Amino acid sequence: MAPQRDSDEPYIVITCEEAFAQEGRTASGDPLADPWAERASSTWVDPRTFGTRKLKELYPNHSVVAFANADVLSFPAAYVQPIHAPDMVSTVYFMPLARQMGRSTGMLLNSLRFGSFKVAWDKYDFILYVVKFLYGTFDNTEMYLLHEGPEEPSRALVMASGVWQNDLHEEIYVFDSGYWDKNHKLWVEVQKADWNDVILKDEFKVNLKKDVFGFFDSENMYKKLAIPWKRGIIMYGPPGNGKTISMKAIMKGCDAKGFYPLYVKSFRSWKGEEGAMVDVFEKARQLAPCVLILEDLDSLINDNNRSFFLNQLDGIESNDGLLVIGTTNHLDHIDPALSNRPSRFDRKYEFDDPDEEERKLYVQYWQGKLKNNKDISFPDSLANEIVDSTAKFSFAYLKEVFVSTLVLMAGFEEGDDKRDFADVIKGQIKALRKQLSAEPAGHTLHTTQRGVRAAVSPPDRSGQPDSRLANQGRIWEAGETFDRPRGSMLGGLPVPGMSRGNPDRRIDLRAIAVAAANSGRSYMF
Structure with a gap:
C-alpha cells in the first residue's frame, strides 16, 4: 500500500492564469475603453457613478460633468473629432432612401454605443465620452464632458447645446401620439401659404x-x-x-x-x-x-x-x-x-361655401395666374359665366374646376384636336355639378388633392443639402435623443416627463438618413 501523504504537508500550486490573461489582452488606445468593456460585461449597480469616478481617476487634472439630455455632438457651434476610432463601438443600420432623392440604394447609419471625441467650442477644448448601456430593461445613454480646469466651461457648453437643441430651426412643434416633435416638413408647407392666396x-x-x-x-x-x-x-x-x-x-x-x-x-x-x-x-x-x-x-x-x-x-x-x-x-x-x-x-x-362675390374673387384670382399663358383665352365674359354656373360650389370644388381643366389640357399631345379652354372648363363644371348633386350634404371633394398632385411635379432634391445643416461641424449624434420619438428631426426634442429608457421612445432612422444624404455626410446616432 502506498504511504498516505500528510495533509499538513506544505505544497505550492503554480498557475499561468495571470500570464495567460496578460498575453491575451490587447491594450486599447483609449484609456477608458478596457475598463468600460470590463465593467459593462460584469454585474454592476450604478454605471453612471462608475463612469464619473473612473474618468476622474484617468484624468486627474480634468473636471468631469456627466449629463444625459443635451446633444453636444449635434450642436453646430461645436467642432468634433473622434479621439481613437478603433475603440468606438457602434451598431450599423441600413436605411433605404426615397426614390425622388435620385439614389437607388440607401445608407448605413451607425448607432453609437461607446466613443470618445475631442470637442472645441468657444475658446475651450473638451473631451467627450458617449456610452450606451443596458440599465434595468432598456438602453440608456450617458455622456461625460471633461475639461482641463474648472467645470464651468463644460456646464456652459451643455447649456448652450441644450438651448439650441430645444429651439426651433425651420421647424414647427407637432404633438402626436404623446410626444412633441419638431417637424421641418410642416414648416416647409406652411411657408408656401400666402394671404394673397386666401380668397375671402x-x-x-x-x-x-x-x-x-x-x-x-x-x-x-x-x-x-x-x-x-x-x-x-x-x-x-x-x-x-x-x-x-x-x-x-x-x-x-x-x-x-x-x-x-x-x-x-x-x-x-x-x-x-x-x-x-x-x-x-x-x-x-x-x-x-x-x-x-x-x-x-x-x-x-x-x-x-x-x-x-x-x-x-x-x-x-x-x-x-x-x-x-x-x-x-x-x-x-x-x-x-x-x-x-x-x-x-x-x-x-x-368659412361657408363662397357666395357670388367670393366666387368672383376666386375666378379673378385664376385669371391673374393664367394671364401670361398664350394657350389659354380667359376673357371676363367667361369669368362671369363660371361665377354664375358654380353656385353652391365650395372653394375646394372651385379649385378642382381649374386644376382638372389644366390637367386635361396638359395631357393633350401634339397632333390631337385641342379643345378650347372654355369648352374644357365648362365640361368640368358640369361633371362636378353632377358629382355635387349625388353627394350627401357636408361631403367634401375627393379628387382635389389628387388633381393638385397631378399638376405639380415633386421637387428634385437630389444633391441639395438641407439649409439647416450647412456649415455645421458635426458628424455624430448622441444623447437622450438617440431614442427620439417617431418623426423628430435631428437635434430632437427631449421627451417631457419621460424617464430614461421608456419603451415608447422610438428612433427615426429615416430622418437621420435623409439629412445625412442631403448633407453628404455620415451620421452616427
Whole structure:
C-alpha cells in the first residue's frame, strides 16, 4: 500500500492564469475603453457613478460633468473629432432612401454605443465620452464632458447645446401620439401659404388677422383692464372652404413674428388623453406668447376628456399669452360649454361655401395666374359665366374646376384636336355639378388633392443639402435623443416627463438618413 501523504504537508500550486490573461489582452488606445468593456460585461449597480469616478481617476487634472439630455455632438457651434476610432463601438443600420432623392440604394447609419471625441467650442477644448448601456430593461445613454480646469466651461457648453437643441430651426412643434416633435416638413408647407392666396372677402381677412396678430400686440391693454391675456378662436364651416390655408397663413405669420405655432394632431397617448393635455398645455405655457392649433376640435374633445380640457383651458393655472385656435367642420358637434363661453373661445369665424362675390374673387384670382399663358383665352365674359354656373360650389370644388381643366389640357399631345379652354372648363363644371348633386350634404371633394398632385411635379432634391445643416461641424449624434420619438428631426426634442429608457421612445432612422444624404455626410446616432 502506498504511504498516505500528510495533509499538513506544505505544497505550492503554480498557475499561468495571470500570464495567460496578460498575453491575451490587447491594450486599447483609449484609456477608458478596457475598463468600460470590463465593467459593462460584469454585474454592476450604478454605471453612471462608475463612469464619473473612473474618468476622474484617468484624468486627474480634468473636471468631469456627466449629463444625459443635451446633444453636444449635434450642436453646430461645436467642432468634433473622434479621439481613437478603433475603440468606438457602434451598431450599423441600413436605411433605404426615397426614390425622388435620385439614389437607388440607401445608407448605413451607425448607432453609437461607446466613443470618445475631442470637442472645441468657444475658446475651450473638451473631451467627450458617449456610452450606451443596458440599465434595468432598456438602453440608456450617458455622456461625460471633461475639461482641463474648472467645470464651468463644460456646464456652459451643455447649456448652450441644450438651448439650441430645444429651439426651433425651420421647424414647427407637432404633438402626436404623446410626444412633441419638431417637424421641418410642416414648416416647409406652411411657408408656401400666402394671404394673397386666401380668397375671402377683405373685411373677413382683415378681422381675422387683427384678432390673431392684434392679440400679441395687446398685452398692455389686457393688463390695464385686469383681464387674463388669452384668447380663443374657432374657425368652422363645411370642408374645402379655406380653413386649412388660412391656418397655414396664420402659422407662417406667427412664426415670422417670433410667436411659435404649436400644432396638435391628437391627444391619443400612452399617458392617456388627460396626460397628453397636460403635456400640451405645459409646453404652450413654457413657450407663451404662442399660438396653439387644435385642428378638428370636435374629434379631439369628447365626453371623456372634455372636463379636463376645460380645466386646462381656463383653470387655476395661468395661460397668459396663449392664443388657442380650433377648427371644426361641425360646430354643432362641439359642447356649448366649450364653444359658447366667452372666456374659452370668444371669437368665431364661419368659412361657408363662397357666395357670388367670393366666387368672383376666386375666378379673378385664376385669371391673374393664367394671364401670361398664350394657350389659354380667359376673357371676363367667361369669368362671369363660371361665377354664375358654380353656385353652391365650395372653394375646394372651385379649385378642382381649374386644376382638372389644366390637367386635361396638359395631357393633350401634339397632333390631337385641342379643345378650347372654355369648352374644357365648362365640361368640368358640369361633371362636378353632377358629382355635387349625388353627394350627401357636408361631403367634401375627393379628387382635389389628387388633381393638385397631378399638376405639380415633386421637387428634385437630389444633391441639395438641407439649409439647416450647412456649415455645421458635426458628424455624430448622441444623447437622450438617440431614442427620439417617431418623426423628430435631428437635434430632437427631449421627451417631457419621460424617464430614461421608456419603451415608447422610438428612433427615426429615416430622418437621420435623409439629412445625412442631403448633407453628404455620415451620421452616427
